[in-house]
Amino acid sequence: MSGLCGIIKFDGSPVDRAEVERMAARVAHRGPHGIHYHYQAGVGLACLSMDPTGDGTGACRPVVARRGRVVLAADARLDNRDECQQWDSQAAVIAGGKSRDGALPTDAELMLGALLDDGERRPGHLIGDYAYALWDAGRLELRLSRDAMGMRSLYYRVEHGRVLFATEVKQILAANNASRRLNEQAVAWHLAGMQTPPGCVFYEGIEEVKPGEEVLIDMLGHVRQRTVWQPDPDKRIRYRDEREYAEHFRELIVDAMRCRLRARNRVGVSLSGGIDSGTIATVAGWLGERGESASEIRAYSWAFNEFSECDERENSYRMAERYGIPIHEIPAEETRPLVDDAAHEPDEDDPFMMMYQAFVSRGLSAAAADRATVMFYGDRGDMICGNFLNDVPGMLGAGLVSQAYRELLLLSRIHGQSRISSVSRYVLRPTIASVVPPRVISKCRRKVLWLRLLATRKDGIHALRVRAGPGGRIGLYVRNSFLDRVKLPSQDPVYAAAAAWKQAATRQRYICIFAPFLTRGLIYNERECAKHGVEYSDPWSDRRIAEFILACPQHYVNRATEPKRIARRAMQEIMPDDAISSARKTSPSPLYEEALRNQAYEKVMQLITNSCCKERGYIDEFLLQEKFDDFVRGKISYFDIWSIISLEKWLKKYWCQS
Incomplete structure (x- = not known):
């Protein structure tokens, strides 16, 4: 769990060393094995090294090539080191077998060799957990990238005449004249089940490199994004047994x-x-x-x-x-x-x-x-x-009729459904979803939502919020005026990406694997470990x-x-x-629910009373307290209040006092 940060000035003027050191100091714990700085015309960067390996191959240090015209800062663990060493038309210059001190080449050295060998294709062939920043003085271009599964984080901000990049947002906030403006759309995503998608940062003006993406920034500050790897929706594996x-x-x-x-x-x-x-x-x-x-x-x-x-x-x-x-x-x-x-x-x-x-x-x-x-x-x-995903149509298509029948019977018992309802839910619907394009199904769902909305208005019922996409997951205690202001899209990005998979069960698996909640959890765990x-x-x-x-x-x-x-x-x-x-x-949720109802009850009430969320117009505090009280009294068995609790604690600590 190393770290990196830096500043690139396109006019070639010197970078303020104190500014780079201040950015590095915000995450000094990431550098127990040393903080290594590199400065040259228009460039200032820091690599904070936390090397878990016994042979030094995981060290994080600036790697310089082509007489200083190319510089790489990378927090990396490469899993295909041998393959990278074979791309040696340029790799030999960086890490040909042994580095100058006789040690094995680091993962960062091998990475730079691969990128110099073929900058267009090689990023998509790097396997492992990594984030890198590559400055090419010859092209006056900065390249930023993350691994496909989002195991390392990388953020950047383009300013007039310069670019800042870092492992954590707080490092960019430590730069000179750093502005702090809250991105309220990110707040709305957080309230929609903590499903903030990659690329959506809680600070306006700061961007996140998405998993499997490379961002290229030129001397004019123009930003170009390209996907370097994503799973192939047409790839199939078929074995006999x-x-x-x-x-x-x-x-x-x-x-x-x-x-x-x-x-x-x-x-x-x-x-x-x-x-x-x-x-x-x-x-x-x-x-x-x-x-x-x-x-x-x-x-x-x-x-x-x-x-x-x-x-x-x-x-x-x-x-x-x-x-x-x-x-x-x-x-x-x-x-x-x-x-x-x-x-x-x-x-x-x-x-x-x-x-x-x-x-x-x-x-x-x-x-x-x-x-x-x-x-x-x-x-x-x-x-x-x-994650409870099943594929009954696939079993039937493979001729596994008796196994599909047993699967349906168990699903009926688990969910308390009749057999007819189970056939509809687990056979007919996924079969239709595998044939009808997702955009058509999504369009039909939106029409159904509008009909429900008209019905609630006609009946004078106001306890139902009808919104398409992520807005439909948000509790009624979140104000409509706030949601209207931030304008969440009608579909989650991960659902849009999953549409490339024709088979319904595979589409659902893709959504699970690349779920934004999971990606945020991985980055959270990475920060805690560091x-x-x-x-x-x-x-x-x-x-x-x-x-x-x-x-x-x-x-x-x-x-x-x-x-x-x-x-x-x-x-x-x-x-x-x-x-x-x-x-x-098994789920540890009884521990959480019991804490909310008893040991932590007073703390929760303090958080949701006269809250920052209320002051900023995000929530109706009365409805929120009423819902929480119903949960505490056992009127409802489950209430997802954690997104509000975590947001309120964050706002109180970093925003409400400023």
């Missing part, structure tokens, strides 16, 4: 772990009793047994004593004991949301905050005390191969795995009758059989 899908998936997840185990010291795993984190822990242990990894592994797990239905320790220990992995237990009752104010502080960059932030912080503190170099999470695992001096890693967020899953028949990926089917079958002979069969999806 289902076992081949599991074997292929196993190869990918093992290689993803192997690439991420280049660790200097021991590694940590945030371990539950489920398939996602269990796969990480057991594959790491399996690689160690085979002599492919020397990393010592330690696990950090929630221990639920009061809420036994949430406790997964029995299965966690099945996995850990198989490979001799010690488990550090974290009492869940000590991590209740909002009870400890210090454990639930938002970051200046944005209001996104995990409701279980206290658990994340406790785990990272313990890992740092154990001198762990890398902390593994299974954050994207559920979206890659779970604050503790630990590298963040999620092997499930490997683009090769995402590409494979999207090309697979979805009925082999997940079923109601066998959740995460492909992962369970892939882990045979690696994960203990009883652990595979016992792994299940």
Whole structure:
């Protein structure tokens, strides 16, 4: 979890060194292995190095080529180092086998060699987690890019005569004469289920490089954006036997772990009793047994004593004991949301905050005390191969009639539906969605929404908000005047991108894998890990795995009758059989809900009374308090108030006092 920042002045005048140092100082914790500066005509940049590797290949330092005309700053972990070294027409100049001091070339050096070899195509062939800024003085052009899965962050601001870029927004805010204007459309996206899409920043004038994108900025300040990688919607994988899908998936997840185990010291795993984190822990242990990894592994797990239905320790220990992995237990009752104010502080960059932030912080503190170099999470695992998605039409199309029948019966019981309703929901609708273009379906839905709106007006009912797209997810306590002012689009960008996939189940899988809420959560976890001096890693967020899953028949990926089917079958002979069969999806939500109703009730009321959100015209405070009171009294079983809580805490800390 290194970091970078810099300033490019197109007229070639000197960059204020104090300004660059101030930008770097805002995230000084990202540079435990040194902060390296580089200055030349019109250029000032800093690389903050946090290198988890034992061979120095993950070091973050400025890389200079072509007699100073090209400079690269990169926070990178390349997984295809060998491939990059083969592109050696220019790579040899940067990192031909050994660098000048005899050490292996760093990932950043290999990256620059690849980019110099073919600047148009090579960015799309870089595999791993990275963000880079490349200045080409010959072309007077700055190139900024992020990895396809959004595992590293990168922001920029174009000003008159110069460009600023940085890993975190707060670094840009530290620059001279930095303006602070709140982007209210980002606020509305946050209130729509915390689904702020990539590219939408909470500060006006600051832009975010999107995952899989390269931004090119020329000497006139003109910005051009291009996509360097995205999954191919026409790619299909067809094997004769289902076992081949599991074997292929196993190869990918093992290689993803192997690439991420280049660790200097021991590694940590945030371990539950489920398939996602269990796969990480057991594959790491399996690689160690085979002599492919020397990393010592330690696990950090929630221990639920009061809420036994949430406790997964029995299965966690099945996995850990198989490979001799010690488990550090974290009492869940000590991590209740909002009870400890210090454990639930938002970051200046944005209001996104995990409701279980206290658990994340406790785990990272313990890992740092154990001198762990890398902390593994299974954050994207559920979206890659779970999340209750099913593909009954695909099963029928493959001739799996009896299996499709059993799937429908179970779906009927799970959702309390009649068989006719289940056939309509799980067979007819997805079949139609696979044939009719998404834009036609979206248009029909908008017409239905307008009819509902007319009906509510006719009946004098005002308790229903009818808006298309993300606006329809926002609670009634958010003022219409605010939503009318910010004008959210009628469709989420991820839904628009998913339209390229013709098959309905694959389209839904794409939406899950690239969901904005998940992407924000990954960046949140990355920031938290960096604050503790630990590298963040999620092997499930490997683009090769995402590409494979999207090309697979979805009925082999997940079923109601066998959740995460492909992962369970892939882990045979690696994960203990009883652990595979016992792994299940449990939610810690009772801990959160009980905290809202009891221990944190007064704090929540303080936050939503005379609030900043009310002062800014975002919410109707009376309706919000009424809804929360209904939840506390048990009149409604669930109320999603976290987006309001996190936004209010953020506004109070960074905006209302200014």
